Amino acid sequence: MTTFIDLLLQPLQYEFMQRGMIAAILVGIVCAVVGTYIVLRGMAFFGDALAHTILPGIALGYLISGGARDVLFWWALGTAILAALGIGVISKNSQIKEDTAIGIIFAGMFALGIAMISTVRSYAVDLSHFLFGDVLSVSPQNLWLILIFGGIILLTVFAFYKEFMTLSFDPVLAATLRLPVTLLNNLLLVLIAVTVAVSLQTVGVALMVAMLVTPSATAYLLTHRLSSMMVLAAFFASLSGVIGLYLSYYLSIASGAAIVLTATGFFMLAFGWKKTKGA
Amino acid sequence: MYPHSHHQEDQPILDVRHLNVRYNGYTALENITFHLHAGERVAVVGPNGAGKSTLLKVVAGVLQPSSGDVTIFGSRPGRHVCIAYIPQRSQVDWGFPVSVADVVMMGRSAKLGPLNWPRKRDWEFVQHALETVQISDLASRQISQLSGGQQQRMFIARALAQEAELMLMDEPLTGLDTPSQEGLLDLLDTLREQNVTVMVATHDLEQAASHFDRIMLLNHRMVAFGEPHIALQTGNLLKAYGGRLRTTEDGNIVAVDDCCDEGEYDHVH
Numbered sequence: 001m002t003t004f005i006d007l008l009l010q011p012l013q014y015e016f017m018q019r020g021m022i023a024a025i026l027v028g029i030v031c032a033v034v035g036t037y038i039v040l041r042g043m044a045f046f047g048d049a050l051a052h053t054i055l056p057g058i059a060l061g062y063l064i065s066g067g068a069r070d071v072l073f074w075w076a077l078g079t080a081i082l083a084a085l086g087i088g089v090i091s092k093n094s095q096i097k098e099d100t101a102i103g104i105i106f107a108g109m110f111a112l113g114i115a116m117i118s119t120v121r122s123y124a125v126d127l128s129h130f131l132f133g134d135v136l137s138v139s140p141q142n143l144w145l146i147l148i149f150g151g152i153i154l155l156t157v158f159a160f161y162k163e164f165m166t167l168s169f170d171p172v173l174a175a176t177l178r179l180p181v182t183l184l185n186n187l188l189l190v191l192i193a194v195t196v197a198v199s200l201q202t203v204g205v206a207l208m209v210a211m212l213v214t215p216s217a218t219a220y221l222l223t224h225r226l227s228s229m230m231v232l233a234a235f236f237a238s239l240s241g242v243i244g245l246y247l248s249y250y251l252s253i254a255s256g257a258a259i260v261l262t263a264t265g266f267f268m269l270a271f272g273w274k275k276t277k278g279a
Numbered sequence: 280m281y282p283h284s285h286h287q288e289d290q291p292i293l294d295v296r297h298l299n300v301r302y303n304g305y306t307a308l309e310n311i312t313f314h315l316h317a318g319e320r321v322a323v324v325g326p327n328g329a330g331k332s333t334l335l336k337v338v339a340g341v342l343q344p345s346s347g348d349v350t351i352f353g354s355r356p357g358r359h360v361c362i363a364y365i366p367q368r369s370q371v372d373w374g375f376p377v378s379v380a381d382v383v384m385m386g387r388s389a390k391l392g393p394l395n396w397p398r399k400r401d402w403e404f405v406q407h408a409l410e411t412v413q414i415s416d417l418a419s420r421q422i423s424q425l426s427g428g429q430q431q432r433m434f435i436a437r438a439l440a441q442e443a444e445l446m447l448m449d450e451p452l453t454g455l456d457t458p459s460q461e462g463l464l465d466l467l468d469t470l471r472e473q474n475v476t477v478m479v480a481t482h483d484l485e486q487a488a489s490h491f492d493r494i495m496l497l498n499h500r501m502v503a504f505g506e507p508h509i510a511l512q513t514g515n516l517l518k519a520y521g522g523r524l525r526t527t528e529d530g531n532i533v534a535v536d537d538c539c540d541e542g543e544y545d546h547v548h
Contacts, residue, residue, distance in 0.1 A: 165377070166388050168375075172366060175340070178357070178359075178360055180281070220376065225378065228376075
């Protein structure tokens with residue numbers, strides 16, 4: 001007789017499922033914590049654009065390494081940091097509006113990435129992995145990178161908690177307190193960039209924005225404190241990762257999509273609960 | 280520690296000389312010169328778009344002047360942490376997930392320095408600041424649950440936690456009901472006892488005249504600066520408000536604001 005426990009344990013007999021689970025949980029926590037600032041500062045479009053903009057970097061690494069996956073993290077990391085600071089500079093000094101500038105660059109870079117990958121014969125399969133993620137192919141080495149860089153991100157957010165909170169709530173206050181505003185803003189952009197690189201294999205560039213904003217937005221509806229918003233967002237994100245992977249296993253649907261759909265479901269529930277409560 | 284300037288106590292708390300601010304070919308402020316004494320309360324009055332907010336931001340050191348000098352206790356404002364800028368309430372994200380005590384504690388960020396978390400002494404500072412503005416019972420409230428007057432009090436508490444000596448307030452009375460306005464003006468009296476210098480941008484000529492030591496009449500240029508009965512002479516008001524000034528039947532002068540929101544009228548007797 002199959003019990004519920006068996007249903008839960010059965011997928012875990014595969015090592016790639018175990019690694020996938022751990023990766024989904026870690027990535028969920030990191031995305032949710034950084035995503036809290038993305039939600040509060042209204043940077044969702046920036047996050048989405050940034051994720052798409054790194055595609056040519058990944059493509060270049062992919063072409064140079066002849067299809068090896070493990071080095072792609074470094075290419076993603078480098079491109080993401082470059083793109084994050086680049087978008088920051090361009091949007092500040094541009095004569096056209098910030099979101100238009102971001103839109104132009106993001107679509108252009110994304111197209112460049114697709115063009116580069118399309119020179120390879122097996123491009124459809126590889127491209128779909130970059131776009132939508134492939135959490136079940138996370139290697140042990142990948143997992144270590146996620147753990148280390150995810151840890152660095154969380155430590156940085158923790159270390160500059162009061163600075164990021166002050167800057168996000170009231171930039172003029174941060175300026176009159178003579179906090180290093182430009183430095184902190186750039187640090188936040190770099191944190192988002194590293195988060196994008198860390199999450200690449202789990203959800204892919206196209207669905208990245210969902211991991212960055214959906215769990216944090218869910219938590220925003222349910223709490224009134226920044227610290228509890230981060231904790232709650234991390235909880236929803238990692239739970240979405242786990243449930244999503246089970247759904248992916250039993251229903252044979254793409255893992256990235258299953259994770260994002262689960263997170264979206266949690267958001268809908270929180271939204272509905274809030275509405276019926278009349279708040 | 281984050282860097283900050285030390286005070287030369289023999290210098291005025293605020294000294295502004297030949298200040299000009301231009302952006303995109305538009306002149307926001309032209310040739311402004313004045314200085315403030317410690318503990319003084321000054322109202323900056325003028326029509327919408329006269330450059331009141333710009334002046335406060337330049338004094339706060341968050342906006343760079345095109346030319347001219349601003350000094351706080353003898354040095355540029357850019358590194359002073361003794362200046363508090365209290366924003367217009369409409370500029371604040373009231374849905375931000377923080378409590379009243381969290382916001383007040385933000386004022387201590389500079390004194391705390393990087394990588395330090397608030398200690399017992401900092402929480403006592405926050406508690407004391409909340410008591411001074413009489414909202415210590417609201418410390419754990421989420422900020423969206425405050426009334427307009429309580430919101431202003433919270434920001435004053437934040438400025439006190441910052442240990443500010445110069446408080447710049449942008450339209451703190453706008454949109455408040457009369458009791459809240461009176462309460463806030465009383466609170467400014469309390470601040471004077473603590474030798475805090477206050478500079479307030481306001482629409483309300485009557486309150487400016489009755490509650491402030493000096494009034495600056497501003498319309499890009501400084502039209503007048505002095506005690507209320509001198510600064511608010513009819514000739515000065517005409518210069519500052521131009522065609523937006525009317526004389527009512529009973530001899531009062533009314534500044535008709537071109538303001539959009541509540542169709543406010545500014546009265547002076």
